[in-house]
Amino acid sequence: MSGQGLFIAFEGGDGAGKSTQVRLLASALESAGREVVVTRQPGGTELGSAIRDLVLHGDHVSPRAEALLFAADKAHHVDELIRPAIARGAVVVTDRYTDSSVAYQGAGRDLGAVEVHDLQMWAVDSLVPDLTVIVDVSAEEGRRRRGEVHDRLESEADSFHDAIRQHFLAMAQGAPERYLVVDGTLDPDEIHAAIMGRLTSSGLLGEVSADPLGDVAP
Template sequence: MTDGLFIAFEGGDGAGKSTQVELLRAALEARGRTVTVTRQPGGTRLGQQIRDLVLHGEHVAPRAEALLFAADKAHHVEELIVPALRAGHVVLTDRYTDSSVAYQGAGRSLGAQEIHDLAMWAVDDLVPDLTVIVDISAAEGRRRRGEVHDRLESEQDDFHEAIRAHFLAMAAGNPQRYLVVDGLAAPGEIHEQVLARLDAMGVLP
């Protein structure tokens, strides 16, 4: 859309996605780009309400959880992401549709294809130009999170390992759209890998 660029950061809880989003935002702004930073769920007012409900509220049935996340994505894309891309911004999002496919499709065993189709319908088939998977083990994610857990973070390690495996499978199936980085590497090293990939894509100013 116009000169906009759409980049998503995905990975397990505690992987360091938000750190990479901030490093990339600073680097792109230093190069003169206008950057819109957001997250899913929670990038809009409605999204924040959905985030509080699903991640910090009472039990939510798995299918209801998937539908609530899809609703967040539909609203988020129409209200924030698409307008920013049309204005020529670089949009950086902490999580996008791949999280739904991994968490609800694989983690909740609702079916990866079914959740993928639902998510694509919700976002009107808008996919990122690049998706960065920050890869860490479930045990490392739990260590980093410490004692603070939301509803999804508090799930057992086998849940998180299923999610990790699905992220890696998605990346292996479409290497042109994904970059997998080792979440155990230093943040600066990961950031340089992201910049190198964007440079290879010819999208850096």
């Protein structure tokens, strides 16, 4: 496999199944001999964990303050973890990145997608993933899967989560070369095979072949 650094982000609504796909991809790439750095936003650093707890589990945070706090998390995360890992040739796989802020704060909180996007790009110094995978499920399906509410964002109404879903899909439609939308209701192994197929066909992983069960061969 190619030893160049690679940056892959997973996006989607709460309960879509992103974490499962992150684990499957990381396992496949590690089996192929790559260094894989798995992280999440917010919360991938010590500062990010504090911000995550404050915003998701603390008292009320105003929408603009929420957007600024998430931007601060990403700025620190990119400087401290993501860029250094990419520079040494690792594959960084993150559960959420800037698109979540654009969708949740820009569309869900109605702060303006363009404004939140510009803030996010400034925070991360314009670093975008090589591939962003959107695991797509309806707002109703996401609520069913989540079951118990775990944080402030999960507790929002279906209309909030549907607005987020539609914005994710719009972003993907606008830049199909950088996005892959997968049906989150499919079997996890089917979704993983589609992701590996996209990574290999696009040349991002070099000369590899994908196995639907999650193994990758050089």
